[in-house]
Amino acid sequence: MNRFGPYFRRIFLLSLTVYAVAGASCASAQEVLRVLAWDGYADADIVAAFEKQSGAKVEVTYATSDDDLWNKLNDGAKAYDVFAANTAELQRYVAQGLVVPVDLTQVKNHAQQLPRFQDLSAITGLVNDGKTYAMPYTYSEMGLIYNRKLVNTPPQSIAAMWSPKYRGQVLAFNTSNHNFSLAGMKMGVADPFHLTKIEMRQAARELVALRRNVLTFYATAEEAVAWLNKNEIALIFANYGTQQVKALKDAGADIGYVIPREGALAWLDCWAITSHAKDTALAERWINYTLEKEVSERLTIKHGLANTVTPFPNSQPNDRIIWLQPLEDPGQRKALWDRVLSGELPDAF
Numbered sequence: 215m216n217r218f219g220p221y222f223r224r225i226f227l228l229s230l231t232v233y234a235v236a237g238a239s240c241a242s243a244q245e246v247l248r249v250l251a252w253d254g255y256a257d258a259d260i261v262a263a264f265e266k267q268s269g270a271k272v273e274v275t276y277a278t279s280d281d282d283l284w285n286k287l288n289d290g291a292k293a294y295d296v297f298a299a300n301t302a303e304l305q306r307y308v309a310q311g312l313v314v315p316v317d318l319t320q321v322k323n324h325a326q327q328l329p330r331f332q333d334l335s336a337i338t339g340l341v342n343d344g345k346t347y348a349m350p351y352t353y354s355e356m357g358l359i360y361n362r363k364l365v366n367t368p369p370q371s372i373a374a375m376w377s378p379k380y381r382g383q384v385l386a387f388n389t390s391n392h393n394f395s396l397a398g399m400k401m402g403v404a405d406p407f408h409l410t411k412i413e414m415r416q417a418a419r420e421l422v423a424l425r426r427n428v429l430t431f432y433a434t435a436e437e438a439v440a441w442l443n444k445n446e447i448a449l450i451f452a453n454y455g456t457q458q459v460k461a462l463k464d465a466g467a468d469i470g471y472v473i474p475r476e477g478a479l480a481w482l483d484c485w486a487i488t489s490h491a492k493d494t495a496l497a498e499r500w501i502n503y504t505l506e507k508e509v510s511e512r513l514t515i516k517h518g519l520a521n522t523v524t525p526f527p528n529s530q531p532n533d534r535i536i537w538l539q540p541l542e543d544p545g546q547r548k549a550l551w552d553r554v555l556s557g558e559l560p561d562a563f
Contacts, residue, residue, distance in 0.1 A: 245270040247496050250286060250297035252277055252483065253434055254457060254517040255351070255504075264503050270496055278433040279389040281548055287312060293490035296497040298351060300481035301339040302407070302538035303391075308339075308347050313486045315345035320498040323505035323523075324349065331522045339540070340484065348484035349501050350522045352513050354455025355473060355480035355535050356392065362468045364448040372400050372474045376420075380448045381427050385438055387453035388431035390551030391541055392479055396451070397421050399476045399536075406479075407539040414546065418563040421554045431555070435461045442467055455480075456526075460518025473534045480535045 247270050249256050256274045265272055275294070277283040280303050287297065287307065299307065307313045318324060324332075331350045335341040340348050358369050364383065375384050375396075386393065397417035398406035409417055429445060432438045435454045439461055441447060452458045452471065459471045485501040487494055503509060510521035520526035541547060553562065 245493060245496055247272045247296065247493075247500055248292075248294045249274045249500065250277060250283070250294040251275075252298055253436070253454075254513065254519065255298055255483075257516075260504075260509060260512070263509075264500060267503065268496065268499055272500075279387070280391050281389055281551075282433075284544075287488065294488050295491040295493070296485055296487050296500055298483050298485055299348070300483050300538050301337060301348070302481075302540050304339050304348055304484065304486060305540040306544060307486065308342055312489055313347050314489050314491065314494060315347055316349055316485075316487060316501065317494070317498055318346060320495065321349055321502045321505065323502050326507065327505065327522045328525065337482070338537075348486040349505070350482055350484050351504060351510075352519045352521050353480065353482040354457065354519055355478040356455050357452050357471055357473045357478045359450040359452045359459060359462065360470050360472065361442070361446075361448050362470055364446060365470075368470055368472050369449065370472075370475055372396060372476050374474075375449055375451065376400065376424055376427060378427075382429050383446055383448035384424075384427045384429065385441055385447055385450040386424065386428045386431050387451050388433050388555075389453070390547040391544060392451075392453065393421055393424075393551060394418075394547045395479055395538075395541075397424070399479075406536075408542040414550065415563045418550045418554060419560040421551070422558070422560045422563070425554060438462070439465045439467070456518045456520065458518075477534045477536045479538060481538050 249272060251274060253276055261272045261274060275286065277286060283297070283299060283303070284306065287294065327350065331337070334346050337350065340346055358374065360369055374380070375386065394409065394414070394417045395406040397420040398409055398413060400420060401413065401416060403409065403413050429447065430441060432441060435458045438450055438458060442450070442462065443465065459469070462469050485504065487497045491497050505523060507523050510523040513519040513521045514524065514526060
């Protein structure tokens with residue numbers, strides 16, 4: 215009998231325990247990138263490829279509106295590392311210290327972006343005090359989608375959404391910022407992004423009137439497809455732009471798409487890094503990865519969105535595009551919008 219047997223067995227078992235604990239520690243030490251994005255920006259295959267490339271785990275949360283995005287990033291219960299927001303909304307996050315500058319030396323794929331995105335300082339809202347706070351990723355105008363089966367003549371004006379003949383046949387988007395700007399454009403104001411107090415109240419009354427025409431205020435492009443498939447929808451405000459057009463056509467819908475004579479609001483979505491980011495280098499690696507030609511081009515091929523690396527086919531003329539600008543008072547718009555949704559009457563505004 216080997217008198218050292220029990221001793222070595224204890225050493226062996228102890229070693230296994232040490233290795234097991236060490237393995238568990240390594241597993242728990244895996245970096246996690248928390249992404250807050252819009253539908254289509256972080257699909258499962260894109261995430262899987264980045265995870266394989268970086269060795270990090272990616273957790274994706276989706277936003278359904280700019281109001282939802284703001285609420286999520288201001289919710290202390292959960293923090294995010296990198297998020298996508300349009301250039302106008304970005305100003306709120308910079309002003310509140312919720313974002314940190316991007317190190318452009320770590321985003322080398324910026325060099326292959328289209329010429330219009332090379333000079334970041336020329337894009338309103340990206341650069342403050344010489345520091346770049348976001349990187350352009352995708353963009354689209356928000357035109358009007360019409361159902362060819364119900365609308366004989368393509369709508370020429372935003373005012374078509376208010377037409378009595380489309381009562382209960384309009385899909386609008388559930389958000390405060392764009393809806394007040396749309397109402398302002400219908401009213402013919404000089405600047406739909408900076409409404410006066412009188413214009414704001416009038417816009418609220420216009421939105422109450424629109425509410426009578428709207429079957430529902432949708433949140434996602436997929437939701438709009440579902441509503442059109444099950445109901446007689448004449449007009450849709452295309453908050454997701456060309457992405458939404460493609461989704462509807464892929465679903466077999468017989469639709470048309472127009473830019474109204476007042477023009478169309480247009481967003482440029484960018485990646486930004488939050489001030490709560492655990493690893494800004496990992497966040498910058500994600501941004502750089504999404505600007506790889508194959509990844510960015512996938513936005514156009516799969517989702518019908520314009521990307522910042524390859525030219526977008528059949529793009530709309532720039533003179534009818536109204537790029538989003540920072541708003542006069544996002545909080546007031548949200549408060550009024552909640553009242554509109556709650557069913558208040560025009561006289562209340």
